[in-house]
Amino acid sequence: MSAQYAISGTTAKGITSSVEQAVTEGRLGPGDALPPVRRLADELGVGAGTVATAYKELRQRGIVVTRGRGGTVVAQTPAVGARRPPKVPRGVRDLAGGHPDPALLPVLLPPERLVPVSGSHRGSPRRAGLEDMSREWFARDGVPDSRVTFAHGALDCMARLLSAELKPGDAVAVEDPGFHHLLDLVPALGLRMVPVAVDDEGIRPQALRAALRAGVRAVVCSPRGQNPMGGCFSEERRDALLEALGDFPDVLVIEDDHNAEVAGAPSYSLAAGGLERWAQVRTVSKHLGIDLRWAALACDAATLARHEGRMLLTSGWVSHLLQETVERTMADATARALVGRAERTYTERREALVGELARRGIAAHGASGLNVCVPVRDESAVVNGLRSRGWWVAAGSRFRIAAPTAVRITTATLEVAEAARFAQDFAAVLGESEATYGG
Structure with missing residues (x-):
């Protein structure tokens, strides 16, 4: 104290x-x-x-x-006050933020005229055109699209789902390591976290079985682009997880497919596997822009009713000005072409770094998404060592509960030509830290 x-x-x-x-x-x-x-x-x-x-x-x-x-x-991020992550030090290259490359984000297309709204949108909260696009987006990957709604981003959506479904003290299975904001959100809702280990194919079936037997009432996972490990479900892993979930039909499974358009991996979704209680959340922040706080949600009937009921009592609807901007941008041919190029570029950059690290005998995880995760013995030594060489990466402590130590590197802006220099610096720092702290 x-x-x-x-x-x-x-x-x-x-x-x-x-x-x-x-x-x-x-x-x-x-x-x-x-x-x-x-x-x-x-x-x-x-x-x-x-x-x-x-x-x-x-x-x-x-x-x-x-x-x-x-x-x-x-708590590491207590649910009071106005705390923000530390600023990136001056003079270093930011590879810690997890954000997309601004050069690969399209120009947004907001409404041409801002017409005042008469009354309320509560009676028609979703623009028909964007709802149709959302249905097509889910259906493309086999996710049932008969019940679709919107939210103010992935975390807003998951907070509403969890708070409507669970009561304080209930347990939620979360990926470990996992999305740090989610690891802060769950305890802020008064819920208990049960960590579930992950690998390059996402959450591990045996770890999920243990969490289910421990009495979790919800599971939150990423089918691809898992943060920070970069794991993505294979068809075999998806089937094994569905088998584990089959004995627990009342557990709500929430999939966070936050970078569906740029993950660089196919979709093997649990939501497409016939679960009774399920939801999949998709956002556009990684491929259209981080300021578009909008999410599409596909889910079962009971989950939809509970989400909509809470939404109606709070914000009521997502701004139609925001919806129109998303709709116009998603429909634009130039924007779609740039998103396709972004996915290819992110894959090349991620694979380049994983390959350069491997050539120096350093194992790394990064099967999909915008990040590469590297196990290290001493996170602080590696972070500070790379800082002295002009690189800023994220310590794994932000992302883990009981998982081993590691650092996360965002490769979204790391050019292929830069991968060898970064890997060389990483290898040098790793050698120094092991000599100091024990290898």
């Missing part, structure tokens, strides 16, 4: 407010430990049950997490 802050309060609500205020103001930071329940109870002169109730509330609100014998600590 931070030496500069003492928790106060004589009720569960007071203790909760004290901790939340400290986290909001930065006096308690990510990873800082809270006192054991009995010790804090003695210090405050209250019952242990009062402190336990406060800690439970803090956990359910995503402010703290409990790590078994490691005690209760502030």
Whole structure:
């Protein structure tokens, strides 16, 4: 616990407010430990049950997490305050962000005239043309397209699905390593994460079976372009996962196919496998632009009803100005051609780096998507070593729960001609770190 802050309060609500205020103001930071329940109870002169109730509330609100014998600590991204990722240092090449190459994003085509809306769009929340395009988008890859709706991006959609389907304390199976924003979101919703190991073909069947037997009520996974490993389902892996899920028909399976257009891999979707409870989310941020906060959702009837009900009570609909921009851009022949070139280019750049690393005896993961993941012994040593050589990569700690240490390299802007130089620098840094920290 931070030496500069003492928790106060004589009720569960007071203790909760004290901790939340400290986290909001930065006096308690990510990873800082809270006192054991009995010790804090003695210090405050209250019952242990009062402190336990406060800690439970803090956990359910995503402010703290409990790590078994490691005690209760502030979450890495607590669901209070306005924290942002660290800025990229000056003078280095950013290969950490996970973003697409701006040069491979089309010019957006917003509405030519902004006509004022009379009344509300709640009665017709989706533009018919974009809904038809979305159905075709899913159907192209065998995903059932009879029930389609929209959301404000993938995370917004998954948050609504999970909060409508589950109650605080329920367990969700998540990829480990996995998308760091999702790993922050799940505990912020008051849900428990059950890590599921992944490899180059996505989540592992045995790990999924263990999570299902442990009682998870939802599974969130990526069929391709998995972040950060780059895994993609093969047909065999898809079938093995469907077999594991067959004994648990009430579990909601959410697929995040966030870079469907530029993953560089075919679709072997669980959503196409006849599941009773399923949803697939697709976005356009990776191939049309990161500022288009729009997602298409295909799902079963019950999931659609719950999502639509929550949407109706909150934002009501996705902006029709945004929808028209997405629709016009998706329909544009020039934009479609550029998206096709982007997928080929991203594949070439990713494969170039994996190949150059392999030539230097360095194993890397990157079967699809915009990233390459490299196992390392000491993340900080590698990140800082590459920084000294002008490269900025992401430490794997952001993406993992119990998975081994690694770093993630975004290859979207790394030209093929640059791959050898980066790999050479990586090999040099790896050698230095192993000499220092033990190889």
